[in-house]
Amino acid sequence: MTQREDIARQREVALVDLVDRLLAGGVVLGGDLTLSIADVDLVYVGLRALITSVATAEEKGLAIPPAQGRPFR
Amino acid sequence: MIWAYAVCDHPDLPLPRRRGLAQAPLEGIRQDGLLAVVSQHTHVPGDPALDALWAHERVVERLMADRAVLPLRFGTKLPDVESVRATLAARYDEFLLTLEKVRGRVELGVRAMASPQPDGAAAAVVTPQPASTPQTGRSYLFDKLARGHRNEHEAGAVHDPLAAMAVASRRSRSQSDDEVLRAAYLVQRADVARFRMLVQRLQQQQPELAILCTGPWPPYSFVGAGDEATAIRGGAS
Numbered sequence: 001m002t003q004r005e006d007i008a009r010q011r012e013v014a015l016v017d018l019v020d021r022l023l024a025g026g027v028v029l030g031g032d033l034t035l036s037i038a039d040v041d042l043v044y045v046g047l048r049a050l051i052t053s054v055a056t057a058e059e060k061g062l063a064i065p066p067a068q069g070r071p072f073r
Numbered sequence: 074m075i076w077a078y079a080v081c082d083h084p085d086l087p088l089p090r091r092r093g094l095a096q097a098p099l100e101g102i103r104q105d106g107l108l109a110v111v112s113q114h115t116h117v118p119g120d121p122a123l124d125a126l127w128a129h130e131r132v133v134e135r136l137m138a139d140r141a142v143l144p145l146r147f148g149t150k151l152p153d154v155e156s157v158r159a160t161l162a163a164r165y166d167e168f169l170l171t172l173e174k175v176r177g178r179v180e181l182g183v184r185a186m187a188s189p190q191p192d193g194a195a196a197a198v199v200t201p202q203p204a205s206t207p208q209t210g211r212s213y214l215f216d217k218l219a220r221g222h223r224n225e226h227e228a229g230a231v232h233d234p235l236a237a238m239a240v241a242s243r244r245s246r247s248q249s250d251d252e253v254l255r256a257a258y259l260v261q262r263a264d265v266a267r268f269r270m271l272v273q274r275l276q277q278q279q280p281e282l283a284i285l286c287t288g289p290w291p292p293y294s295f296v297g298a299g300d301e302a303t304a305i306r307g308g309a310s
Contacts, residue, residue, distance in 0.1 A: 009186070009283065013287060017184075018127070020182075024146075025144070025296075026146035026149075027080065027168075029145055
């Protein structure tokens with residue numbers, strides 16, 4: 001595996017681990033969760049697309065700035 | 074609307090000044106010896122954008138730095154303070170018990186991937202495809218079976234020594250053919266470095282795998298429903 005593939009894969013693993021834990025792990029309080037199982041699947045799809053596009057951009061030598069603070073409102 | 078991050082004990086410990094989702098300040102809602110850490114919102118947050126996931130995660134990680142925490146699933150919302158108190162009261166004993174189980178411990182994630190085969194190398198990272206089309210259904214099934222046995226053998230060689238060092242462990246179903254092992258380990262804080270060294274050693278022993286270790290995470294995989302699947306290492310085993 002080249003170093004670039006290695007980094008892309010590590011990044012992918014960290015993000016998938018984050019999503020796995022936050023959306024499928026943890027204590028469930030009551031029934032009012034934001035996301036249904038179907039939504040969780042969509043998150044994975046979106047995540048894949050994001051990771052792939054970052055990896056592709058890096059492949060082409062483009063630097064993507066890290067996401068800036070300020071989450072949604 | 075109340076967004077909840079975690080349940081802790083020691084409700085008198087001051088809350089960190091870190092902000093939560095949408096930069097909202099953290100608040101504690103107390104019920105006897107338990108504290109729910111929340112933020113209040115007029116709009117409903119919950120778009121699972123990566124920013125929001127990380128914002129939730131960082132709050133829980135910060136809490137974990139100086140107390141035992143039960144991380145709540147992302148998206149846990151309750152209508153008002155009273156309903157939070159009622160939930161804490163209803164599950165009081167369960168929460169105290171689980172807090173004891175995770176106190177002083179963290180979760181580490183381990184994933185072992187089969188290295189891409191040379192003939193399928195380019196496609197293997199994102200969308201694993203069969204490297205070649207099998208000629209018959211029979212040979213396809215034999216291949217699949219052989220791969221399953223091989224993967225299980227490799228998975229055990231990684232998982233067993235790690236599980237022996239952990240307080241508890243939990244394996245999840247692999248999500249692709251090249252994912253040999255996907256597991257979470259509950260580890261004493263003091264053992265994290267030793268655990269990572271063991272991962273490195275296993276990686277050297279199994280160069281055909283890519284073994285990736287993430288964390289320390291809050292103990293998301295050891296506090297939830299379905300926990301009966303968790304293998305707790307006890308005196309008997």
